Amino acid sequence: MTATPLDVGDFTVRAGEIVALLGGNRAGKTRWLETILGFRPAQKPVVLFGQDVSHLPVERRVTMGVGYVPAGRRVFAGLTVRETLEASCWLPAPARRRLVDEMLALFPMLGARPQARAWLLSGGQQQMLALARALMNRPRLLLLDEPALGLAPGVVDGLLGHLRELAGNGMAVLLAEQRAGLALRVADRAVVLSRGRILRTAPAAELAGDPTLADLMAEG
Amino acid sequence: MAYALIALGFVLALNAAGAVNFAHGDLVVLGGAVAVVAGVSLGLPGLALLPVVAVTLGAAGFVAARVAILPLAGRPPEATFVATIALAAIVEHGLTVGLGAAPLAAPSLVGSGSLEVGGLALGRQPLAILLVGGALVTAVWFLLERTQTGRRMRAVSSDRYMARAIGIPAARYIALSLALAGALAGIAGLLLGHQFLVAPTQGAGHMLKAYIAVALGGWGSVPGALLAALGIGFFETFVSAGLGDAWASAALYVGVLAFLAVRPQGLFGEPAGRRA
Numbered sequence: 001m002t003a004t005p006l007d008v009g010d011f012t013v014r015a016g017e018i019v020a021l022l023g024g025n026r027a028g029k030t031r032w033l034e035t036i037l038g039f040r041p042a043q044k045p046v047v048l049f050g051q052d053v054s055h056l057p058v059e060r061r062v063t064m065g066v067g068y069v070p071a072g073r074r075v076f077a078g079l080t081v082r083e084t085l086e087a088s089c090w091l092p093a094p095a096r097r098r099l100v101d102e103m104l105a106l107f108p109m110l111g112a113r114p115q116a117r118a119w120l121l122s123g124g125q126q127q128m129l130a131l132a133r134a135l136m137n138r139p140r141l142l143l144l145d146e147p148a149l150g151l152a153p154g155v156v157d158g159l160l161g162h163l164r165e166l167a168g169n170g171m172a173v174l175l176a177e178q179r180a181g182l183a184l185r186v187a188d189r190a191v192v193l194s195r196g197r198i199l200r201t202a203p204a205a206e207l208a209g210d211p212t213l214a215d216l217m218a219e220g
Numbered sequence: 221m222a223y224a225l226i227a228l229g230f231v232l233a234l235n236a237a238g239a240v241n242f243a244h245g246d247l248v249v250l251g252g253a254v255a256v257v258a259g260v261s262l263g264l265p266g267l268a269l270l271p272v273v274a275v276t277l278g279a280a281g282f283v284a285a286r287v288a289i290l291p292l293a294g295r296p297p298e299a300t301f302v303a304t305i306a307l308a309a310i311v312e313h314g315l316t317v318g319l320g321a322a323p324l325a326a327p328s329l330v331g332s333g334s335l336e337v338g339g340l341a342l343g344r345q346p347l348a349i350l351l352v353g354g355a356l357v358t359a360v361w362f363l364l365e366r367t368q369t370g371r372r373m374r375a376v377s378s379d380r381y382m383a384r385a386i387g388i389p390a391a392r393y394i395a396l397s398l399a400l401a402g403a404l405a406g407i408a409g410l411l412l413g414h415q416f417l418v419a420p421t422q423g424a425g426h427m428l429k430a431y432i433a434v435a436l437g438g439w440g441s442v443p444g445a446l447l448a449a450l451g452i453g454f455f456e457t458f459v460s461a462g463l464g465d466a467w468a469s470a471a472l473y474v475g476v477l478a479f480l481a482v483r484p485q486g487l488f489g490e491p492a493g494r495r496a
Contacts, residue, residue, distance in 0.1 A: 039385075057384075058385060059389045062384075062386060070382060076374065076375045079371065083371050083374075086371055087368065087375045087388070088387070093368075134386075137386070
């Protein structure tokens with residue numbers, strides 16, 4: 001139970017911790033997340049919750065307790081909010097319905113329109129749906145890929161607030177983000193990427209005051 | 221109604237696989253052939269053939285998914301086109317060798333003759349087709365809209381990558397969709413096989429009707445495909461009653477072209493914005 005949620009050799013994410021994965025447009029953030037999930041072959045073993053999952057397919061890793069909020073949200077266009085949440089849950093039916101209601105209460109933006117088809121939602125609502133969908137398995141590790149992209153500042157604040165609260169309840173969060181300032185507002189530690197390689201790993205407070213960060217990020 | 225079943229299976233397979241299954245028409249013929257063999261040689265009555273055909277063709281759809289669709293999942297849709305066209309040819313020629321090229325009659329569902337309802341003489345076979353078709357369409361609707369399995373099938377159709385990322389074993393769900401599509405095609409073959417007979421070369425015709433229904437209904441839209449298939453059925457029946465079969469076919473294609481010229485997105489638009 002105390003096993004580290006994520007260990008990829010080069011860095012770890014511990015329970016209750018938010019780690020920012022920083023890097024420019026082509027730095028390889030998505031590549032890292034997809035490697036952790038199993039969409040791409042890994043160079044080094046990927047260890048989830050103390051177990052080497054390198055040989056497991058995506059769907060098995062996810063049901064171990066990993067939530068994924070992909071770049072561009074990728075909501076299921078034709079499914080309603082409620083259907084999306086139900087389809088993403090592997091608990092028995094009564095527990096599933098309770099959890100759906102819990103999510104609709106947690107995200108009032110979604111609670112207002114549970115029967116709306118996902119493609120009709122606004123960008124902010126879709127992002128909340130993508131986050132709620134990732135939480136439907138009660139994950140212990142949450143991976144997010146540029147979740148703040150294209151959102152209004154107020155919605156971004158709400159999103160970061162949710163992440164803080166989730167980490168406060170013991171979830172491990174890995175947040176891939178291009179805008180370092182934004183990610184460092186919530187992160188405990190940060191990993192800086194450039195061209196797929198890790199340039200440095202440091203506490204968020206240290207990086208936030210570091211004038212060379214902009215240069216590191218600009219290298220792409 | 222039989223067209224509706226063909227089109228329903230076709231659109232399910234299309235959405236799940238992300239590409240047209242060109243062997244779908246031949247699965248219809250195969251269903252008819254299974255009905256002929258099981259009905260004539262084993263002497264099974266019409267209604268008992270329904271589950272036999274459904275299970276056999278469900279298995280055939282599953283095999284089609286495993287052989288021609290899933291191995292090519294990472295390739296462009298054209299690869300699936302070619303593989304399923306090959307599969308169609310295998311089924312067609314296999315049937316020609318196995319059963320001969322001459323058309324055969326499938327058994328009727330509940331005997332022939334007609335029922336007198338309120339002064340109208342209704343054929344028993346068309347009535348049975350209507351009931352079986354209606355029941356199956358309702359069942360598929362319930363599966364897709366009201367069950368967890370159906371929601372997950374739709375999620376896989378919508379975004380296979382993301383479906384896997386929420387823990388859905390996508391390959392298994394695609395195979396399931398294809399099995400369901402096969403079962404629907406097979407039953408359609410059984411229903412059509414009594415009146416229109418079963419011949420190995422009919423596959424392309426069924427395939428074309430289904431394709432037209434899906435194009436008219438809106439690419440990928442399930443209700444659109446159903447509605448369009450019913451429309452095509454009515455159109456053919458009434459026009460061929462008035463003008464004869466040849467004119468009916470010609471008029472159908474002219475009508476389809478005219479409709480698509482006015483409304484290229486079909487009846488229900490294009491929900492996923494995907495073409496193949």
